[in-house]
Amino acid sequence: MIFSERMGLVDKLPMNTDSLSKAQKNDIFNFFANTFLEKNTPFGEEERHNNYKLNDILTSLFHVNITDIYHDANNNLSLVRRNIDRSEWYITYDFLEYVLENFSQGNYHYELANKMLESTNSGYRFIKKQLVSIVNKIDSKNIKRAVNKKLDDGHLSNALKEVSKRKDPNYKVVIKESIDAAEIVTKKIAIELYNDSNKKTLGQYVKTLESNGFIEGHNAFLKALSALYGYSSDGGIRHPKDDDIYDIDKSDAIFMLEVCSAFVSMLTTKYSELKTAN
The missing domain is CATH 1.20.120 (Four Helix Bundle (Hemerythrin (Met), subunit A))
Known part of the structure; x- marks a missing residue:
């Protein structure tokens, strides 16, 4: 628990299963960007690979028109962000599941995702690579x-x-x-x-x-x-x-x-x- 919560100066985020705050959406998006997008170099292999990831997410998950994607490829990360902002909360969780399923390198990334979800007091955790509710007292460790x-x-x-x-x-x-x-x-x-x-x-x-x-x-x-x-x-x-x-x-x-x-x-x-x- 952080200082402001311990002192009662702010309320701790409620554990929710049917909504996401702007801050929680920010954290999920930041987790994706920081974890799966390597630092781009002009015309480098990382840049081409990251563009592939972004294009795949935009077309396969958000069903964005491909002409919008190639109109300004440099802003595709922003386009992902805008689609998250205007989507329902459960689509954001779809996004998180999708990127982990398609771009993660083993269990390590799922563990990082669970730490991020715990820090935002999300009502969901990954168990066996499935995002499930923990609010109903499911003993996830067991x-x-x-x-x-x-x-x-x-x-x-x-x-x-x-x-x-x-x-x-x-x-x-x-x-x-x-x-x-x-x-x-x-x-x-x-x-x-x-x-x-x-x-x-x-x-x-x-x-x-x-x-x-x-x-x-x-x-x-x-x-x-x-x-x-x-x-x-x-x-x-x-x-x-x-x-x-x-x-x-x-x-x-x-x-x-x-x-x-x-x-x-x-x-x-x-x-x-x-x-x-x-």
Whole structure:
């Protein structure tokens, strides 16, 4: 927190998910310009490459008429800025995602972007290169850790991608993918370490891990997870039915994603430790 905020002289920027202030748009644009545009030299390779970047953004993202671009190529950076200024807040986030997806050199730039978003108190962060909301108490670190273990066959990534959709996310898909991730990781560990059957349910695999001392002292958590598994199965979520029992909303989906990510993270950490010890 900066001096003026600590002293109560100015209000800290509110965390927002449906707007961007002029200052926040400035920061996003400055992040792009400082990170992805090298200092130009007349007729140099950097200048030609930067013009390519700017032209690509203007035509592919903002759909600017190409005659406007080549009319005054020296002002294309200003043209990007003007399009950001007159665009809705979510188009600015589209811009940020677009430049990172097309011009970043690995995870480093995503980490820089997250620091910039945090400094402006944005309600979004990049997780697995997807810009997602953090306002609904999603445990982003836990989800990222679980996703990066890559033992869940991509189910958590699918859930994360679905819940972060700006238009018409399917929250039942989020719940299904989340619980499938928990089941597949539990199954893999039970089979690999204890030669278990490949035709059991999540609850049965959990009992295998419990009986072999792999997970201990988590009885309440495991009972809750078993109940969530039953909830996702009997409500027409994992196995669609004509008459669904539950009306699923975003908070339900985020809760399931968070719980299953925590469970997967715990299992994969214990699994990694055990493999390292052996």
